[in-house]
Every structure is written in structure tokens, then in C-alpha cells.
Amino acid sequence: MQQDIPPAPAFADILAARERLAPHAHRTPVLTSRSFDALAGAQVFFKCETFQRGGAFKFRGAMNAVLSLPAEVRARGVVAYSSGNHAQGLAYAAKLAGVPAAIVMPQDAPALKVAATRGYGAEVVSYDRYTESREEIGAALAAGRGAALIPPFDHPDVIAGQGTATAELLEETGPLDALFVPLGGGGLLAGAGIAAQAMAPGCQVFGVEPEAGNDGQMSLAKGEIVGIAVPRSIADGAIVTSLGRCTFPVIRQTVAGIETASDAELVAMMGFFAERMKLYVEPTGCLGAAAVLKRAADLQGKRVGVILSGGNVDLARFAQLVLEAREAEA
């Protein structure tokens, strides 16, 4: 069944989302680092969504979507499928809004994310991401309960909510020359594109996806959505198989290009963030910064924004990754 593509949100929807989220979401800090600036040759501003509720920007889109539901729909609850952070974001949003939530999560989702989702009072339904379709499981679950399905990225209210992160960043920094945004399904990037176009028209917005899953890059090149097999990358928040039908047109219209980063580059950034900036960032959250260092030659003397999308990584996994990388270096 071919469904209509939902309309893309406008900048006004991001402003409305800001009002809606103001009593609930954190206004996360924007941090800078002289060491990173020296490496990049640019003046870089990090929007730290690691400190957002639920540990990632996902709370913004989820909460905006929940609050935008008609009251009678909301009362029947919400359902989501998610590789992790959207699950926690929606579970947290549902808890604050006082509605039941069921989350479809892959069996191999990080234990920390599953535990946190349950900790917010949500029901967790597991599936095998290499053989089953989370979209089908989620849709059946929602239909059975009369609950609202809140997709992780391909929804105008979700995109508008994610756009508030960029709106806050630009409000604090003023116009930027470039902005680097982690890219999975494209909710954060589409929101960033809309916000930047309105608030800083000269700002070039770049998506950054894992090297192992560069479907976004291929999609932009081809001018249509290109699907890929489930990529294997440590950036578990960005291993989707395609952009969305709602996010892709926005990205095509507002984004200057899409970069990639390897797992090794992400682990190196995790180490830098911890040791030098005292920040605990998950692999997906490191995509933007890794791309800035790769593109440094083009960014000399520029004012650059980077969204650190989240910090939800198991401590044992974090420690293993950075130790292995340090031992390989030595």
C-alpha cells in the first residue's frame, strides 16, 4: 500500500516545537575546545545533546510528536521502533506525558539502551534486525492497540522537534559557515537544514554517516532514495537502510553534501572528547566532529557547528573500544 508522503515541516513548525518543548527539554550547553580548534584550524561550536533528556537529541522529536497528538489518540498510547535512542526518547516523553509506550527494539540493541527504555516504564518488544521488519512489527502493534506509531525520523513533528537543537545552537553562536550533523534516517539533519536555511542562510549544512552505510551519500548523488543492506558499524544510532520519504526531499533541498567517517575515526574522536573535552559521547555522536577533521582543509578560519547527538554507550563497551585503539596505537 503506497501511502502519501507527509508534508515537510516549515521553520514555523520548528518555532512551534520550541514553545512546546520549552518546559520539558533541556537547553543543552554549547562547548568549545582550543585543542580541537587547533586540530581543525577552525572555530568550532559543539552542541552537546549528550546532556539532553534521555541522553540524546531524540527526546526533542519524540516529545514534540507526543505533544502534537490529539488528546484522544495520545490517551491510547504510543508505539515506536528504534535502534536505541529514539526508544529512550519516546519512552521518556511518554512517561512525562503520562501515556503508555511500547518500543520495538532489535535483539542486539545495547543493553544500556534497553535497560534505560524499560527504566522509563516502557514495554520493550524485541526483534531480529537482520531478518525481521521493525516497520511491520511496529505497525501491527499500533493497529492492535489503537495507539499512535511515532516513527524514529520520518515524520514532520519528529523532524520539527529535532530542528530545535540547531535553532538553539544558531541562536547562541550567530551565523555559522558550516554545520556538521550525524545522519541516520535524516530526522536530525532535515531539521538542521530547515533551521539553518531560515536562521543562517549562508551556512552549509553537511550530513555525516558511517562509511559502512553511505546510503545517504548515494541517494544525494542519484537524486532518489537508495536502500542498502543493514550496515555494520559501531555507530548504532546511524545504521539505517535508507533515508525516509519525508526526510530525503528536505535533505536534498537544504544540505550541501554528505560526508562519511570510519569506525576507527569515531573511536579516536570518543577518546578525544573524553580526555580533552571531558565529554562522554557515543560513536554516532562523534560523526560530525570526525568529518570536520577530515574536511579541515576546506574549513580554515571558518566558524563551524557540530551536533554531538548523544552519549548512550555502554561503559564497558566504551572502555574496550578506547583501550583497544590506544593499544593499537602504541
Place this chain on the structure above:
Amino acid sequence: MQQDIPPAPAFADILAARERLAPHAHRTPVLTSRSFDALAGAQVFFKCETFQRGGAFKFRGAMNAVLSLPAEVRARGVVAYSSGNHAQGLAYAAKLAGVPAAIVMPQDAPALKVAATRGYGAEVVSYDRYTESREEIGAALAAGRGAALIPPFDHPDVIAGQGTATAELLEETGPLDALFVPLGGGGLLAGAGIAAQAMAPGCQVFGVEPEAGNDGQMSLAKGEIVGIAVPRSIADGAIVTSLGRCTFPVIRQTVAGIETASDAELVAMMGFFAERMKLYVEPTGCLGAAAVLKRAADLQGKRVGVILSGGNVDLARFAQLVLEAREAEA
């Protein structure tokens, strides 16, 4: 040779230090955590000096001391002895003020701290902390150059600078019921005591030192400074052998009590800060939070401040400590 005890700073000196530091020091964020509040049964505000310049509160005291020197003294440079964070703080301050700095550091100081100190352009002079006296080496070095010796804690300008962290915290939170502050030589704690007494007279201020080196606790009990052998603790920022002659009287007058935390408790807090609050905190920086959890029974429903004093810990060491602790748990 018995020297006069320098006079304790007054609250007015902390206010003057704020003015002096305003163009140089970061106003660090105050973060909260629902998970920590649930564990503690209290409403807890974390003053994140991990994000201070140089990665620790020490920059405040060092910069205030450098800026308070007469111009002709400052021009001859500054000298310090430090187990780590004061070294970086002073090296950074000297760099910003454009004066040469020589830092006496123990041979076994964390590599990250030595590298960072050199990175700020300071000269590093090594010594063996189990056999040599850093005070004597520092004094000789300063005398030879006509440079000003800036001690790590026992100096009114240093104490006044450290007090600005507490002043900022209380300005942001309003009055608190209790405040927990890491305790080494007592500069941060004395500054906290003076600021709290003036800004929140009902606030009980507690110092927290490593269990292995509870000289502060013994000193308060005895009513005079008690010296101990160099304690062995992972809290390398707090392993001094005694309180200072300038800090002790202030602490005695303004502090409600001194708590301790074990190395295992500090490592558990490091893991919590990373995984739950996305903060990278060094062992010494975890002292206050560890004590809050131990004293939770007395803090139910209270508004509590905690100073996270710094985040300067080698990444490999951080990873090893938290991995070992997790494996011991499992």
C-alpha cells in the same frame, strides 16, 4: 624558619577574584541528574569544573594569584609545585598572562597532566614525591629566578580564586542545605566555606578526602594540623600530607565536617558519571558525589551542591579502572 601565616581571604576577596577572572575563566555549567537524585533521595546540583580551562577548578586560583601579582614581580615569572591540576592551571594562567612558568611535578604524575603542562608552554621540573620535598625545590627555584612561588592551595589569592566556583554555584542554585567539596590541601574547600558562609549561611559545607589519607578529618578532630605520610589513593589531586596553615583555620571555622571515600567508591562514581551523566570525571572529582551517596540518609529531601573538581585522567587509566570494576562486579 617560621613564617607568618598569611591572612585568610574575606568574601570581598572572592568577589574581587570574580571580577578579575571574568574575562578568563569559564562559567562552568551546573548539571542535574534524575538518576543521581533518585539514588541520593535529594536534589543535587553538580558544578562541573571539569569544563574549566585546564580541565579543573585550579585555573581559578592560579589565574587570580597571577593577576594579583605586582607587574614587576609577574614579569620575572611564576613557579609552582603540584601533583597535577594546579600545574596545568598555573601553566595556562601564565601563558594567558604572557609570563614564564616553571612547574615542579612528581615523577609519577599522570602522563596526561605532564604533557598538558608542557603543552601550555611551561618548563617541568621532576622530583620523587616519596623522598624529596617539593616545597624546598620550588622555593629554591623561585629564589634563583626572582620569580613568584604560587603554592597549590595555601595562599589567600589562590583560596579566593577557588571560592569563585562556589559563588557561581550558589548564584545559580540559590541557598543550598549542604555542599560537598573535594579536599586535598584545602584551597577549594576554604574558598567554598567563605563563599557559602556569606551567600548561604544555612548551608553545611563538607570536605571529602580519600579514605587512605584522612588527615583533614584527624586535623578537625584534634583542633590542629595533623600531618600524615603520602597517602596512596587513585585520587591523585587529593593526596597531600597535610592541610595548609592558611587553609586550616578557614576550614575549621566554616566547615561542618569532613567525609571520606574509598578508591572503589570513586571508580563506581566515575562509571556513573560517564554512563548516566555523560561526564568524564577524574577520581578526585568524584569525592563529593561519593560522600553524598554515603551520607544519603541525612540528606533526604535536601538541596545539595557537589563540586566536580576536575576531569584530568588518562584515558587508558580511566578505561582500565572502570573495566576492572565492571568485571569484578560481574
